[in-house]
Amino acid sequence: MSDIRCRELCKTFRQGEERITGLDRVSIDIDSGEFLCLSGPSGSGKTTLLNALGGLDRPDSGSITFGGRRIDCLPRGELADLRLREIGFVFQAYNLVPVLSARENIEFVMQVQGVPAAERHRRSLAILAEVGLEGLADRRPPAMSGGQQQRVAVARAIVSRPRLVLADEPTANLDSHSATRLMALFQTLNREHGVTFVMATHDPRVMAFAARRVSMEDGRIVADRVQEPCAPEPA
Amino acid sequence: MNLTWRLAWRNLWRHRRRTWLTVSAMVVCNVLLIFLIGLQLGSYDVMIEGSLGPVTGHLQVQREGFQEDQRIRDSVPAATALARTLRRALPEAEVGVRGTAFALASSEARSFGIQLQGVEAAREPGVSTLPGMLAEGRYLRGEGEEIVVGRLLARNLQARPGDEVVLLGSGRDGSMAAAVARLVGVVDSGVAELDRALAQVDLAWFQSVFAMGDHAHALVLRLPHLEAVPAAKARVQTLLPPDSELVVLDWDQLQPGLRQAIRTDMVSAWFLYGVLVLLVAFSVLNTQLMSVLERTREFGVMLALGLGPGRLARLVAMETALLGGLGLVLGILFGTVLTLALARWGFTYPGMEEVAQQFNLPARLYPRPGAAALLVGPGVVFVGALLAALYPALRLYRLQPVAAMRAV
Ligand SMILES: Nc1ncnc2c1ncn2[C@@H]1O[C@H](COP(=O)(O)OP(=O)(O)OP(=O)(O)O)[C@@H](O)[C@H]1O
Numbered sequence: 001m002s003d004i005r006c007r008e009l010c011k012t013f014r015q016g017e018e019r020i021t022g023l024d025r026v027s028i029d030i031d032s033g034e035f036l037c038l039s040g041p042s043g044s045g046k047t048t049l050l051n052a053l054g055g056l057d058r059p060d061s062g063s064i065t066f067g068g069r070r071i072d073c074l075p076r077g078e079l080a081d082l083r084l085r086e087i088g089f090v091f092q093a094y095n096l097v098p099v100l101s102a103r104e105n106i107e108f109v110m111q112v113q114g115v116p117a118a119e120r121h122r123r124s125l126a127i128l129a130e131v132g133l134e135g136l137a138d139r140r141p142p143a144m145s146g147g148q149q150q151r152v153a154v155a156r157a158i159v160s161r162p163r164l165v166l167a168d169e170p171t172a173n174l175d176s177h178s179a180t181r182l183m184a185l186f187q188t189l190n191r192e193h194g195v196t197f198v199m200a201t202h203d204p205r206v207m208a209f210a211a212r213r214v215s216m217e218d219g220r221i222v223a224d225r226v227q228e229p230c231a232p233e234p235a
Numbered sequence: 236m237n238l239t240w241r242l243a244w245r246n247l248w249r250h251r252r253r254t255w256l257t258v259s260a261m262v263v264c265n266v267l268l269i270f271l272i273g274l275q276l277g278s279y280d281v282m283i284e285g286s287l288g289p290v291t292g293h294l295q296v297q298r299e300g301f302q303e304d305q306r307i308r309d310s311v312p313a314a315t316a317l318a319r320t321l322r323r324a325l326p327e328a329e330v331g332v333r334g335t336a337f338a339l340a341s342s343e344a345r346s347f348g349i350q351l352q353g354v355e356a357a358r359e360p361g362v363s364t365l366p367g368m369l370a371e372g373r374y375l376r377g378e379g380e381e382i383v384v385g386r387l388l389a390r391n392l393q394a395r396p397g398d399e400v401v402l403l404g405s406g407r408d409g410s411m412a413a414a415v416a417r418l419v420g421v422v423d424s425g426v427a428e429l430d431r432a433l434a435q436v437d438l439a440w441f442q443s444v445f446a447m448g449d450h451a452h453a454l455v456l457r458l459p460h461l462e463a464v465p466a467a468k469a470r471v472q473t474l475l476p477p478d479s480e481l482v483v484l485d486w487d488q489l490q491p492g493l494r495q496a497i498r499t500d501m502v503s504a505w506f507l508y509g510v511l512v513l514l515v516a517f518s519v520l521n522t523q524l525m526s527v528l529e530r531t532r533e534f535g536v537m538l539a540l541g542l543g544p545g546r547l548a549r550l551v552a553m554e555t556a557l558l559g560g561l562g563l564v565l566g567i568l569f570g571t572v573l574t575l576a577l578a579r580w581g582f583t584y585p586g587m588e589e590v591a592q593q594f595n596l597p598a599r600l601y602p603r604p605g606a607a608a609l610l611v612g613p614g615v616v617f618v619g620a621l622l623a624a625l626y627p628a629l630r631l632y633r634l635q636p637v638a639a640m641r642a643v
């Protein structure tokens with residue numbers, strides 16, 4: 001039973017007179033516990049598809065079900081709640097709150113989720129260690145490198161063990177060591193906790209880790225193949 | 236501190252200078268409001284005391300109907316005994332007995348109609364400011380056959396201290412009342428009405444000239460402060476002999492225009508304050524709107540993470556509350572210091588002395604420090620700031636996460 005089921009998703013953007021195709025009749029099923037990567041040239045519709053899957057943007061037509069529930073026509077409030085409790089996002093740009101430290105950025109979302117303070121504290125420090133930022137808990141984003149900020153954003157997305165993680169270029173600013181470490185972490189979460197991962201990427205390192213690789217072009221899915229993922233390196 | 240409050244506080248300081256400017260606008264407005272309201276309340280006290288001081292006093296016991304028609308027959312019997320009772324029952328009050336009659340005053344040169352008062356020379360300075368407003372000569376000494384007149388009356392009569400003034404009127408019993416008094420003093424109250432028509436003589440002599448016996452027309456009470464009036468009025472009411480047709484009138488009944496004048500003045504003052512508060516509210520609106528707009532992208536991310544727009548609106552409200560709270564605390568602090576200083580040393584401005592003299596007011600004003608003056612203005616500014624943030628906060632409900640995240 002697939003966890004996410006998209007049927008005939010279409011999305012067109014209007015820029016003045018021009019009509020830009022974002023998604024063109026995209027249909028895809030993603031099972032619970034999959035580790036999937038979306039690849040394709042810039043502008044091919046990867047971000048648009050991730051936004052639709054996460055309920056951030058409504059498709060013009062087509063349907064999306066998530067865990068058996070239609071989400072393409074849910075009211076805003078319920079969509080927000082779904083995102084808060086079941087989906088973790090990592091965006092293409094880092095998107096942290098600049099006046100909060102790394103730890104506070106992570107705790108802030110947990111606070112909204114209703115996690116008790118002591119628990120928040122413990123979990124935020126643990127997750128920072130997992131993404132390799134143990135010394136930077138009290139550093140604020142403007143004083144961190146792009147890669148460090150990206151890792152905080154990842155930590156924020158996965159700290160509450162969502163069912164689904166949608167990641168847009170999660171390794172864009174990471175050196176190869178950090179990227180591999182992050183992918184290993186994702187893979188662990190995927191294998192041990194059954195978290196579904198959908199990642200949009202240009203990064204061959206990410207693609208190598210994925211068990212399924214979906215290629216897009218001009219808003220369409222042009223290839224969808226299962227592959228043998230590379231094993232996590234021993235830490 | 237709660238993480239959300241911490242976030243709100245830090246967000247406030249992302250633009251230090253802008254925040255300080257907005258806070259300064261609030262502080263200036265608060266201090267101004269505290270100063271103006273304090274001064275206003277203080278000047279009402281002065282205005283009331285200034286107009287009640289010369290004649291009216293705070294309370295008067297009269298025969299029913301005397302206030303309207305001022306007929307000499309509508310008198311208070313056994314005035315001496317009643318005055319003694321009042322003095323014993325209200326030790327904090329000054330009590331003076333007065334008789335009043337219309338008379339014709341003539342000097343060698345001219346004649347004028349006057350309002351003649353018989354007063355207890357020793358008591359009058361306690362209930363009236365008039366004895367202290369001598370322009371020439373001296374005040375009454377309670378010796379009879381002496382008269383003190385207003386400055387304009389003296390000029391009209393062309394009389395000076397030492398001259399004789401002939402008084403002609405009718406007594407309480409309808410008989411003819413005639414007497415000659417020596418002018419001993421001229422008072423200058425600054426109130427033209429009084430200076431033109433008022434004259435005072437000793438009460439005992441007045442009572443004999445106008446065939447009053449122990450009757451009088453008013454027992455005038457002066458209390459330590461205005462706030463004491465209602466209680467004292469109620470107390471006096473109980474002391475009046477039953478079935479005596481006597482009434483107690485407070486200053487508002489004795490001088491009905493006064494409260495109305497104050498009310499009118501208040502309305503125009505509140506209008507000014509309203510404009511001030513509105514200006515500050517717009518400055519807050521501007522600041523908070525800018526701060527929301529420039530964070531569109533950040534708010535977009537929060538929405539994408541699943542925070543409801545209500546939570547973001549609450550964050551903006553908290554930021555505004557902190558901003559307003561800062562203005563409130565600093566405003567009250569500076570305002571209190573200023574008011575206390577002025578309450579001690581007084582306040583005056585060029586030209587005020589002339590105006591003050593004209594209206595028989597003291598040349599310095601002392602703002603009245605008090606909870607009302609200190610809290611009302613800043614409180615309204617605070618609420619106004621919160622209301623002003625409503626619009627920027629409500630805008631967040633229209634934000635779409637994807638569009639917001641694409642914003643620059
Ligand atoms: N809000 C928008 N308004 C107009 N056009 C848009 C909007 N969002 C996306 N597009 C267009 O839709 C197409 C798909 O964009 P999308 O962001 O999904 O591409 P992408 O595959 O994520 O590219 P990249 O690898 O560069 O991130 C592009 O041509 C883009 O210009």
Ligand SMILES: [Mg+2]
Pocket residue numbers: 046047048092168200
């Ligand atoms: Mg993209």
